[in-house]
Amino acid sequence: MPREKDVEALKTIVTESPIPVIADIHFNYTLALKAIDAGAHCVRLNPGNIGGPDKVAQVAAKATAAGVPMRIGVNSGSLPKHLHELERESPVEALVQAAVEFVELMESLDFENFKVSIKSTNVPNTIAANRLLAEKIEYPIHLGITEAGTKWSGSLKSAVGLGTLLADGVGDTIRISLSTFHAEEEVKVAWEILKALQLRERGPVLIACPTCGRLQFDMDTVVAEIEQRLEQYTEPVEVAVLGCAVNGIGEASHADFGITGAKNEGLIFAHGKPLRKVPQDDLVDALFEEIDKSLDRGAVDVDAQKAAEGAEWLQRIEDENADELTPERIAQMEAAAAKEKGVDVTAEPFLKPVGGNGEAGRERPKLDEDASPVTGRRFTRA
Amino acid sequence: MPREKDVEALKTIVTESPIPVIADIHFNYTLALKAIDAGAHCVRLNPGNIGGPDKVAQVAAKATAAGVPMRIGVNSGSLPKHLHELERESPVEALVQAAVEFVELMESLDFENFKVSIKSTNVPNTIAANRLLAEKIEYPIHLGITEAGTKWSGSLKSAVGLGTLLADGVGDTIRISLSTFHAEEEVKVAWEILKALQLRERGPVLIACPTCGRLQFDMDTVVAEIEQRLEQYTEPVEVAVLGCAVNGIGEASHADFGITGAKNEGLIFAHGKPLRKVPQDDLVDALFEEIDKSLDRGAVDVDAQKAAEGAEWLQRIEDENADELTPERIAQMEAAAAKEKGVDVTAEPFLKPVGGNGEAGRERPKLDEDASPVTGRRFTRA
Numbered sequence: 001m002p003r004e005k006d007v008e009a010l011k012t013i014v015t016e017s018p019i020p021v022i023a024d025i026h027f028n029y030t031l032a033l034k035a036i037d038a039g040a041h042c043v044r045l046n047p048g049n050i051g052g053p054d055k056v057a058q059v060a061a062k063a064t065a066a067g068v069p070m071r072i073g074v075n076s077g078s079l080p081k082h083l084h085e086l087e088r089e090s091p092v093e094a095l096v097q098a099a100v101e102f103v104e105l106m107e108s109l110d111f112e113n114f115k116v117s118i119k120s121t122n123v124p125n126t127i128a129a130n131r132l133l134a135e136k137i138e139y140p141i142h143l144g145i146t147e148a149g150t151k152w153s154g155s156l157k158s159a160v161g162l163g164t165l166l167a168d169g170v171g172d173t174i175r176i177s178l179s180t181f182h183a184e185e186e187v188k189v190a191w192e193i194l195k196a197l198q199l200r201e202r203g204p205v206l207i208a209c210p211t212c213g214r215l216q217f218d219m220d221t222v223v224a225e226i227e228q229r230l231e232q233y234t235e236p237v238e239v240a241v242l243g244c245a246v247n248g249i250g251e252a253s254h255a256d257f258g259i260t261g262a263k264n265e266g267l268i269f270a271h272g273k274p275l276r277k278v279p280q281d282d283l284v285d286a287l288f289e290e291i292d293k294s295l296d297r298g299a300v301d302v303d304a305q306k307a308a309e310g311a312e313w314l315q316r317i318e319d320e321n322a323d324e325l326t327p328e329r330i331a332q333m334e335a336a337a338a339k340e341k342g343v344d345v346t347a348e349p350f351l352k353p354v355g356g357n358g359e360a361g362r363e364r365p366k367l368d369e370d371a372s373p374v375t376g377r378r379f380t381r382a
Numbered sequence: 383m384p385r386e387k388d389v390e391a392l393k394t395i396v397t398e399s400p401i402p403v404i405a406d407i408h409f410n411y412t413l414a415l416k417a418i419d420a421g422a423h424c425v426r427l428n429p430g431n432i433g434g435p436d437k438v439a440q441v442a443a444k445a446t447a448a449g450v451p452m453r454i455g456v457n458s459g460s461l462p463k464h465l466h467e468l469e470r471e472s473p474v475e476a477l478v479q480a481a482v483e484f485v486e487l488m489e490s491l492d493f494e495n496f497k498v499s500i501k502s503t504n505v506p507n508t509i510a511a512n513r514l515l516a517e518k519i520e521y522p523i524h525l526g527i528t529e530a531g532t533k534w535s536g537s538l539k540s541a542v543g544l545g546t547l548l549a550d551g552v553g554d555t556i557r558i559s560l561s562t563f564h565a566e567e568e569v570k571v572a573w574e575i576l577k578a579l580q581l582r583e584r585g586p587v588l589i590a591c592p593t594c595g596r597l598q599f600d601m602d603t604v605v606a607e608i609e610q611r612l613e614q615y616t617e618p619v620e621v622a623v624l625g626c627a628v629n630g631i632g633e634a635s636h637a638d639f640g641i642t643g644a645k646n647e648g649l650i651f652a653h654g655k656p657l658r659k660v661p662q663d664d665l666v667d668a669l670f671e672e673i674d675k676s677l678d679r680g681a682v683d684v685d686a687q688k689a690a691e692g693a694e695w696l697q698r699i700e701d702e703n704a705d706e707l708t709p710e711r712i713a714q715m716e717a718a719a720a721k722e723k724g725v726d727v728t729a730e731p732f733l734k735p736v737g738g739n740g741e742a743g744r745e746r747p748k749l750d751e752d753a754s755p756v757t758g759r760r761f762t763r764a
Contacts, residue, residue, distance in 0.1 A: 147589045160545030160549070197505060
């Protein structure tokens with residue numbers, strides 16, 4: 001809020017905003033007073049650049065009268081002059097010292113309705129300074145990495161810095177500062193960090209394996225479609241997409257829903273239990289049918305017969321991939337499969353093992369990894 | 383490496399790869415033996431699904447003979463049966479117990495050339511398990527979040543989980559597991575996490591402020607262009623893009639190069655010192671001229687006169703934004719500006735303050751925030 005005319009805008013914003021509005025004030029304490037009069041829900045200021053303790057006292061008095069909290073912010077770029085020598089020796093201690101001095105100033109003014117932030121572009125310094133600050137003060141702490149960068153690098157930098165602090169319970173409010181065309185990206189990243197640490201639930205969680213040599217369906221496309229369709233959901237439903245059933249379903253037994261696919265068919269499961277198997281092309285639609293049904297009914301709808309068929313399909317894969325999948329056993333299974341009349345080998349589970357090359361004279365399934373739709377696609381080369 | 387025929391492919395990959403190649407083995411210990419014969423630089427296996435201690439012993443013996451290390455991996459989805467009850471009570475303790483038992487197995491086989499990984503899709507469990515493991519064993523630890531998700535959410539989840547551990551020195555190698563069309567994204571994210579924590583340097587670092595009400599140039603576009611052009615550089619040059627000179631240049635004094643812009647002109651600085659001011663349209667080109675010159679010469683090339691002009695420009699902004707920018711002072715400055723003959727107000731520094739509305743009869747600069755190129759653009763609404 002750098003200008004007088006922003007006061008008028010703030011009045012409208014405060015009235016129409018569905019969320020609390022914090023006025024960011026620099027240098028000009030009269031704008032802080034006017035922001036409070038305009039109805040700001042919180043005022044952010046740096047007590048070091050507002051014109052001295054008497055000006056801070058005036059803002060604190062008005063904030064107290066209005067019941068408005070403040071955020072007291074310290075930035076690595078603008079520490080008080082008497083801390084510059086300490087800053088050269090230990091930037092972290094200088095940041096914390098500045099924050100503690102501001103806290104003491106506010107306490108001397110009998111104002112304690114505030115949170116404190118220490119911000120820096122340097123992630124290790126931000127982590128160390130906020131850990132130290134949390135040991136020294138009892139007030140809430142606001143976290144952020146300033147000038148983090150663009151949507152991609154800035155988000156990652158913020159996730160590392162804020163995630164590290166939040167994982168240990170340091171931090172009460174957060175800001176993701178991105179240089180982006182779309183400011184709402186900041187909020188999305190903030191939610192994702194909170195969700196990763198299970199500090200907040202909001203909207204679906206998508207789990208997807210990175211795929212490996214066993215993959216034999218076009219999983220990247222399926223995942224992309226599921227992610228897109230999940231954006232319409234606000235419920236904290238957890239969905240797992242697994243390239244194979246070997247470790248996958250066990251690892252994803254906590255997921256509300258999941259799918260795992262083969263070349264031509266796949267399995268829909270819920271909480272680690274098979275629901276039904278469906279043709280590959282219907283996998284995503286069928287998954288969302290199950291999700292929608294469960295959200296409508298509040299419980300997963302299990303069709304006993306379909307579940308049994310799905311379980312049978314899964315059992316077949318698990319049998320083929322039991323603890324000891326020795327070359328001997330693979331050869332045995334291949335021989336058995338080749339003997340089956342009219343078997344459509346391309347419809348076999350993708351984990352169907354293929355034996356070694358060069359053993360002439362033995363019948364083999366026609367399943368060929370080279371024909372995999374994903375061959376040569378996942379790695380792009382310039 | 384799930385198939386016999388992969389052995390032949392591995393031989394070629396190992397020969398042609400510029401980086402070490404790790405063979406990922408499940409179930410089939412003979413493939414582990416063949417992978418070592420094929421020249422794999424490391425073998426990853428789960429001692430619990432390879433067919434018993436005698437099979438593990440055979441792999442260990444061959445690895446010892448070949449001088450090949452192993453990665454011993456534990457996944458939350460496939461813990462040994464005797465740990466399932468512990469897993470229900472404490473998933474974290476069960477994961478660590480499984481890893482410790484595998485370590486003891488390897489030690490009983492006189493094999494100690496390994497690293498250990500505990501992977502889970504659950505970020506808090508991954509953090510807790512690896513912290514506990516690091517207390518219990520002396521071997522290197524490999525970190526990863528399995529099935530993290532897509533490029534966006536999976537990267538953030540990994541940054542939170544791995545960043546938290548790496549920030550405290552836990553973890554020696556890392557894998558980012560993404561469900562993405564472009565597997566190389568995993569490596570880019572890994573580097574970004576290491577760079578954020580200053581554990582590794584690689585390529586440029588771009589710092590960019592998130593912009594605020596004081597911004598008056600098209601910074602998002604400038605940042606996007608700079609990020610794109612920096613991709614051509616491998617040097618660890620740090621570049622800062624700041625929306626304003628107030629806190630910015632102080633905060634970015636560690637940056638090798640930086641720019642800050644106004645409506646029609648901007649400043650290029652290096653290590654917090656002005657280099658030269660340039661017209662807005664030439665800002666990015668001029669920045670890269672300076673970067674290229676410095677990389678060629680190994681030192682920043684300072685033109686004393688241009689630096690002085692830049693410093694003067696900066697001083698003018700700083701004067702206008704000194705500690706006490708009271709309404710009275712703003713009015714005084716505005717009056718002075720309005721008296722200047724033929725002044726091109728649009729070319730004034732963007733921090734040129736604009737007084738309150740509604741005070742009729744006073745001459746005002748024509749600078750109008752409503753005409754800002756960024757007005758109404760940063761927030762997109764559906």
